[in-house]
Amino acid sequence: MEIIEGIWYNETIDSRKKVLIMKETILKILRETDGYVSGQKLCELLGVSRTAVWKAINQLREEGYEIDSVNNKGYQLNHVPDVMSEAEILSQLETNWLGHPLYYFDSIDSTNNYAKKLAEEGAGHGTVVIGDQQTAGKGRLGRSWTSPRGCAVYISYLLRPDILPVHASQLTIVAALATAKAVEEVTGLDCGIKWPNDIVVDGRKVCGILTEMTADMDQVHYVVIGIGVNVNMTEFDEAIRDTATSLRLKTGEMVSRASIILSMLRYFEKYYENFLEHEDLSGILEEYNSRLVNRNRQVRILERRGEWTAIARSMNAQGELVVETEDGKQHNILSGEVSVRGIYGYV
Secondary structure, three states: OEEEOOEEEOOOOOHHHHHHHHHHHHHHHHHHOOOOEOHHHHHHHHOOOHHHHHHHHHHHHHOOOEEEEEOOOEEEEEEOOOOOOHHHHHOOOOOOOOOOOEEEEOOEOOHHHHHHHHHHOOOOOOOEEEEOOEOOOEOHHHOEOOOOOOOEEEEEEEEOOOOOHHHOOHHHHHHHHHHHHHHHHHHOOOOEEEOOOEEEEOOEEEEEEEEEEEEOOOOEEEEEEEEEEEOOOOOOOOOOOOOEOOHHHHHOOOOOHHHHHHHHHHHHHHHHHHHHHHOOOOOOHHHHHHOEOOOOEEEEEEEOOEEEEEEEEEEOOOOOEEEEOOOOOEEEEOOOOOEEEEOOOOO
């Protein structure tokens, strides 16, 4: 038996998991240390041999981390690349339950699909699935979602909330605000929200959110929230070229995807707990409406029965968009099968 970060492991433990924990712990120690950390100290903290530490360090170097090593001094972390690995995220994760556990894939058909599979197999509340690439990403109303490798965030949250199914769609609003706050924190950009859940910078979309649910009439079994953020993309398909942008295009520099994810997880956990406490969106309403790009603007409401225009006023505590028609009457619009567009463009 051996001990790693306070947890006993049997010798038959999956070797990949053991290496992941070692890399996560080494990164955390190197980040928290000003200067060099001796190899002997790492061995003692991890309860492993010098050879095991050396192998883990070399794996981190292969992933792009610049780790300096000096005889009689040890190791020092000099540079962190745009790595979106389990070790990179877990070594900095500050949440209490979201991201515990976390699954990462270099390529996956859809993070939502995998999260739903895990849910059916009994995975717990707070499970997170991340992909560096999606081969079958999907968006709202059955649309496809372009998901290239190495330049975006594709992430899904598995939740098991004790709420009525009719309230589950409000979690999409929670995710939208959390994502907007995360992008602002990491990049300094001003982020708006196009109701209900598109994150917008300078009138162009940088993020989409898809929420899926399995429930009975009066009980939610699970909710999966999938989020795609355009982080370091520099070009887009012709179909979305006029409406989409990326954080890199707006900041003029590369943005750390891991930093975006860590901030997203932290804010979502915070706002989710606020949502449960109030049993609606009243606790985050002011923050959300302050970012509502549709507010006091004329919009088109597209329904199956047709389309009509109105002035968007605000979102209410149930997640409905309150609009006002020419006769002064107000109407509450639900998301789902309804789309809202600007009169002269996307917003």
